[in-house]
Amino acid sequence: MSILSSAADVLRCFSSTRHDVTVTDLVTLLGMPKSNASRLLRAMRDEGLLETVGQTKRYRPSLLLNQVGQLYRFAASLIDRSDAVVGVISDRIGHTGYISVRRGAHVIGVTAHPGRHALRVVTAIGDRLPAFASSTGRALLARLPDEEVRTLYPEGLSAPSETAPQDLEALLARLAEIRASGFAESHDEAVRGVHAISVAVGDPTTGDEVALCITIPATLVEQQERLAIIAALSEGAAEIAALTGDTRFFPLNLAFAETAP
Amino acid sequence: MSILSSAADVLRCFSSTRHDVTVTDLVTLLGMPKSNASRLLRAMRDEGLLETVGQTKRYRPSLLLNQVGQLYRFAASLIDRSDAVVGVISDRIGHTGYISVRRGAHVIGVTAHPGRHALRVVTAIGDRLPAFASSTGRALLARLPDEEVRTLYPEGLSAPSETAPQDLEALLARLAEIRASGFAESHDEAVRGVHAISVAVGDPTTGDEVALCITIPATLVEQQERLAIIAALSEGAAEIAALTGDTRFFPLNLAFAETAP
DNA sequence: AACTGTTGTTCCATTTTTTGGAACTATCTC
DNA sequence: GAGATAGTTCCAAAAAATGGAACAACAGTT
Known part of the structure; x- marks a missing residue:
């Protein structure tokens, strides 16, 4: 199980009714150990895939994903x-x-x-x-x-x-x-x-x-x-x-x- | 160097003038070994982060990224x-x-x-x-x-x-x-x-x-x-x-x- | 049809990262 | 400020990534 697949799973957690996620969200949604969830979210933020919402511990998709996603329609x-x-x-x-x-x-x-x-x-x-x-x-x-x-x-x-x-x-x-x-x-x-x-x-x-x-x-x-x-x-x-x-x-x-x- | 960071680098290769990438593109743009570029693109496609363009060896952002990216404005x-x-x-x-x-x-x-x-x-x-x-x-x-x-x-x-x-x-x-x-x-x-x-x-x-x-x-x-x-x-x-x-x-x-x- | 340069894939042992349980810390709620 | 909830850090074991080289596929040329 590559970390890439966990990262993709995280992205799939977002939906029109879930605009941001927390460590516990991942634990319940993906059944992953808390430690992994915590590190994964941080890593994804450090790499620019996610952003933290203000000072909170909530994570949302990043501007990078927004931009790359927009390219889909042109690609x-x-x-x-x-x-x-x-x-x-x-x-x-x-x-x-x-x-x-x-x-x-x-x-x-x-x-x-x-x-x-x-x-x-x-x-x-x-x-x-x-x-x-x-x-x-x-x-x-x-x-x-x-x-x-x-x-x-x-x-x-x-x-x-x-x-x-x-x-x-x-x-x-x-x-x-x-x-x-x-x-x-x-x-x-x-x-x-x-x-x-x-x-x-x-x-x-x-x-x-x-x-x-x-x-x-x-x-x-x-x-x-x-x-x-x-x-x-x-x-x-x-x-x-x-x-x-x-x-x-x-x-x-x-x-x-x-x-x- | 986590594979996550390479994956994020791949996403950063896309731009309004580059709607899809190939193995060689990654080699020249990111200076990564051919073997890694090949496996990375395949892995990203298998995880649903990228799509292959028709039958060609070109990769473009996936529908998943498009959808998650759209959420940015609501998040x-x-x-x-x-x-x-x-x-x-x-x-x-x-x-x-x-x-x-x-x-x-x-x-x-x-x-x-x-x-x-x-x-x-x-x-x-x-x-x-x-x-x-x-x-x-x-x-x-x-x-x-x-x-x-x-x-x-x-x-x-x-x-x-x-x-x-x-x-x-x-x-x-x-x-x-x-x-x-x-x-x-x-x-x-x-x-x-x-x-x-x-x-x-x-x-x-x-x-x-x-x-x-x-x-x-x-x-x-x-x-x-x-x-x-x-x-x-x-x-x-x-x-x-x-x-x-x-x-x-x-x-x-x-x-x-x-x-x- | 064989040749050639280009591009992409597979293999391998080595190195590096990831994993998950548990202990620890921070934050919130009453 | 006690008690609960949420998040982080630590560790050794397990798994995945790395890069060089050999290999395969392909496109264009003579």
Whole structure:
């Protein structure tokens, strides 16, 4: 067990609900001896990975991590490009937009553009959602061949709501729809009360894949706006796909969009 | 030499001009044996600190670092609050706004809000500027007693332009002005062609201090807009200072603002 | 297709760091 | 100021890191 792995574990302790940690936090969260926790936190601070909060014994991520973390979106320039596209759409229609990536069977928000409407969807960056029960997740899963999707769910799936796919076959059917229509849609699934529209795009040279998504409060969905969002997302993603030479991109087929969601 | 320190050194290799690294990059940048560089990068990837770029032998920061880095602004909630204030002002007037922190004799941009004007100032997040030759830097230095400022510059200072303070005494004189007026201003200093207005605020419980800044292309400065920016920044910062109980905040004294910059 | 320079990986014994229990110190709470 | 809680330091045993060199993969060239 290298100290590097303990250090990475410490970083994984941070979350949107835990902005700083103490020696005892590590003891309880990671089950590590107090002595190690104490020395590890100090070492990480000395190396510039963490900072102490004022005079207290609390440790938080450092400015260095903030800076290096910001580079992620440029290193994965696909994210930056997609974020720009979503930002423009979100600005124009006033609803929340965001970018997600998939890690195994989960999707994780990377960047977000909060909407301007009084009733808006707030997505927490860094939150993990089950891929099969969200539009971003299915948009990304649709890029995989069916057999790879199957291997992701050796245990089958447990749906969080009635509108989500109830089993693996239902999921594969919806992925087929996404491939044919060019966009993914969800309603009241992993996040209740939220309607989401997503399109995925990739960069074959880096292997990165992201989903571009616009979310609307489920009660406010209007057919005209919905079509505008689908068109805008697909158009933006198609431009990116052309740029990166993404051959797995599914172009929009409006015939599928015109039936109400 | 702990492996942690090597890992931190690797992270420091990343910059706005170097989004990924290879084994040889580490050998040349850090002078470490090839064998170590190879194993270190692999170990950091295995622990989730780095990712490989597609199939290549290039390594870039990971999603984990991106997420932990994002938490910085919430952990240091002063940054988040200040960022909100600057975002509103930047949105309203269309000029670029940003937040900086000081590390020793340098200031580093943490968040940025690009302006909407065709001619806009683009600030790179993570770039280091000399504190004494920027408005953000001086706004933050003004919070220190003079003798601490002196110890920061044991070698004196070398001004990057004629409008920057030419020596330590000139710097201290300008810091005194800032304490009296409540805001800092720079024109054509560390960044040529840029006029900047800054106000600093701190949080005594965490020891954090940040500068709120709005930048304008030097050719576009108008007295009325300038006064509006000064007032808005100072007002926003004053609210934060009240919230955190910052006793070192310098309130606005408009008498100083009304003489042209 | 063989050659060549470049880049990355693996192996090894030696050196250095890490580990975890326990004793110790500091800090907080009532 | 007693008692509890939180954090630090010490130590020998165990584990990991080091750097040189041999090896392997790769890209470009003739």
